[in-house]
Amino acid sequence: MLNQLLDGRYKITKVLGAGGFGKTYIAEDIKLYNNLCVVKQLQPMATDPMTLQVARRLFESEAQLLHKLGTHDQIPQLLAHFEEHEEFFLVQQFIDGHPLSDELTPGKRLSQDYTIALLQNILQPLAFVHQNNVIHRDIKPPNLIRRNSDGKVVLIDFGAVKQISTQIVNGEGVTKMTVGIGTAGYMPSEQSRGSPRLSSDVYAVGMIGIQALTGLMPHQLEEDIQTAEIRWRHLVSVSPALADVLDRMVRYDFRQRYQSAVDTLAAVQNLGNAYAPTQTSATPGYTPTLPMTHPGDNPYLADPPLHSPPPNVPAQYRQEIPQQSVSSPPPVTTKPAKVGLGFYLQWVLVNVVGLIAGTFIGAIAQMLVQPLGKIISEQVLAATIGLTIGYMQALVLRRQIPISEKQWILGTTFGVCLSLMLSGKDPENSLFWVGLVVGIIQWWILRPVVKQAGWWIIVNALLGWIGGIFTGGALILLLKNTKDI
Known part of the structure; x- marks a missing residue:
């Protein structure tokens, strides 16, 4: 598909990723000074008339939703959407930056101040999403891009759009979802059962906060045998107030969590961190220092692939992204509790x-x-x-x-x-x-x-x-x- 012209204006220049939900490309808008953009190709599971009809309705409604969400500074703008050859395409703003997975590396603990500010930086756009009654469904470090220009975190790769590629209509006209959406470790139990809620996104953000403090991936954290709650507080020494907020964010029972990012953001802001970001500030301790590079050389400058593989997904459906050297906050040691x-x-x-x-x-x-x-x-x-x-x-x-x-x-x-x-x-x-x-x-x-x-x-x-x-x-x-x- 390289060099192919879509919708008469978007020239494909690079493949960013491919998966079970479709493919992602970098393209040039030849009608707008060759500006770079990201093109997402969504492929329906079937091409029968009934499935395509459902997919078209869903595609149109999700495109309208993405256009509305893109008015937030920390969410990519939707530039266009169209259908060609029974396939659906979204054109989104090109993000110059790197994923948070480059900062939250295994074994590296980050400070309490950094973590509080990071939570606020993520929760600000997510609160806007939840105010529009939208569930992201796939919040994880690779889907959070640190923008080079200002250090803000941009929320990408909304799981709701992936429904277009997972719907199928059976002979009785009943629409079913064929593939679950979400990523193991950041996805709570109710979402894995197919019943996501706004608080499911809150769980994912809480797991990212715990990951930042402990330096451990979600699958490395222990669960309480009786309650299934995440056990992490004994690993680091942080303020009880922050620990209580994170514990509530990752409760096993969704009814015991903060019900939306709006409530969670208010709780995090009440922690009173002196370094907490405002709507116009980035996470403290991080100063974007990456030189501007040609986007074709950097696979992180746009959304990762549409597929977020659940456990046991064959390797061929997972995107392999090369490592890139980026500047990130220096590791800050979390001191153990006082011994005496x-x-x-x-x-x-x-x-x-x-x-x-x-x-x-x-x-x-x-x-x-x-x-x-x-x-x-x-x-x-x-x-x-x-x-x-x-x-x-x-x-x-x-x-x-x-x-x-x-x-x-x-x-x-x-x-x-x-x-x-x-x-x-x-x-x-x-x-x-x-x-x-x-x-x-x-x-x-x-x-x-x-x-x-x-x-x-x-x-x-x-x-x-x-x-x-x-x-x-x-x-x-x-x-x-x-x-x-």
Whole structure:
């Protein structure tokens, strides 16, 4: 389709992406000084008369809606819409910028001020969308473009338009949607069931806020087994007010969320962030510094492909976008909660209680497996002690630093069992081996987030057996010197 002329004026110059909903191109408007624009080609699932008739009605209504929404400064303008050869085309404003996915990279935490301002920057155009009773349905970092000229976030790729490519009419004249719209991780449960609401968009924005603070992708966040709520507050230290707002945005039950972006924006603005943007300001901490480049060299200057693949969509339907070097806010370390006497006493307590409880439970388990032999019964005792101590240590640590609780618990359990094997028949050396082996394993877990973590091995090997008295003090010193993540 390259170099093809559409509607007698739009010359296709580059393919931006293709997917199950259609294709996206960069084009030149030859009747308007070769100005660049974005052309979206929407292909109906079927070309029978009934399906095409439904698609035409839907296309016309959605085009009128996009034209109205495009009056907002942070939403691309709709320049034209037309039909050719039983296919539908939208022509939209060309956006010079890069997607937020370039800023929200895995492992990079951003500051509380940055996150609050980012939420406001996204919620401002979304509030306008919701005031028009429109659900975006596919809010995610690739669909939020940071405009080079002013640093504002532009909201693109409305999911409602994709309905044109998903509708099909059966023999009884009933219209059905053939493909779900949305992206796993940013899409709440009610939307995945086909019943999106305004608060479904609020959920997506909340997940982006949590992603900015934690540096974790949505699929990396744990869910509460009983409530299905997202567990993230233990990973970072932020103001309770911001945490409460984000928690309400991502509630599992849509009835417990803010009901629209209008309500959410008001709540975020009430946080009183001194750096919060106004209608004419961009996210603080970010200054657009990208040089102006030829748009053909930059696939981020316009909307990404129309297809937002749900889980298990074949790879051929996903757009592969090359990486581009862009300027983004420097990572800001979120400091852990303060550690002091309270933390020290908790650490000593969980070590002592864990040892006593683990020994008691392990002794019972040891008696049950006694017929299987001495080696197995000893390993059962060691595993029970390691599991109990590791679990209780993880409960305290998770409030301070973003470690994997599973790694810590399983690593501690394995370390105690392995040290028992290494100590052999010499019980006098068993305490040294426990401290050394467990110290090495826990050091490996601590080293990504704690500076000078090697001291953890030494302290554990020499004094780790004294109920956490010395390791607690060492841990306080280590936690006061965490790494930037």
